[in-house]
Amino acid sequence: MPRPGSHKYDIRRSRLRNRLDDHGFPDERADQLANEILRNPRGAKARLLQVARKFVPRPGQRGA
Template identity: 55%
Template sequence: MPEPGSKKYDTRRARLRKDAERSGVSDQDANEAANETLRQDPEYRSRGPRTERGRGPKGERPKDTD
């Protein structure tokens, strides 16, 4: 699954933005529309940090409620 910032994610975002611009939407609106479309698509949604290090310093993490 492509993560935000990956090449596949960026390629998809650029295509969506270009399609929106071709349909007459301004640059800023096309950018926002592409971002919103990708945020809603479960395949392109971020899964969050995959390692303990990615969660940040241990003292600053939210407490687990397990």
């Protein structure tokens, strides 16, 4: 895992942030999530599940 502030970390962060932004997250929220995911890769899956539950409607339900 690259260290925060390194060139590799910045590249990974910007790519992840752009993917989140492309999926409809606001700029600031995408930035926060990208940092959080890269700093805590083990907790990233659980965190993404929480985010998905909040923003992605379940099958058979309409979006809020």
